[in-house]
Amino acid sequence: MAVKSVAVLGAGHGGCAAAADLSKRGYSVGQGLMKLKVVDAHGNLIPTGTAVLRLLCTVGLQFVPVVGGFLDLLWPLWDKERQTLHDKAVGTYVIKTG
DSSP states (O other), X not given: OHHHHHXXXXXXXXXXXXXXXXXXXXXXXXXXXXXXXXXXXXXXXXXXXHHHHHHHHHXXXXXXXXXHHHHHHHGGGTOTTOOOHXXXXXXXXXXXXX
């Protein structure tokens, strides 16, 4: 039981750190390496609350049996605005910066 609690606590802390990075810099570590940035419809950095909601939408889609996360990742292939489902849910866009 203690191992599960530590795993959940660690995952929660990592998710909050990623959301904080996203709202302060506009990108996570991996997105920074790929020269990507997450912005709102006006090109501004997203607030921390939006970053957390975006993360929760991503995690929530993983719970949809069989196709949830897979469909989320493939959605930009046929979407006119090239957004994933979790980006559509919170109104964010991922743009190339370099």
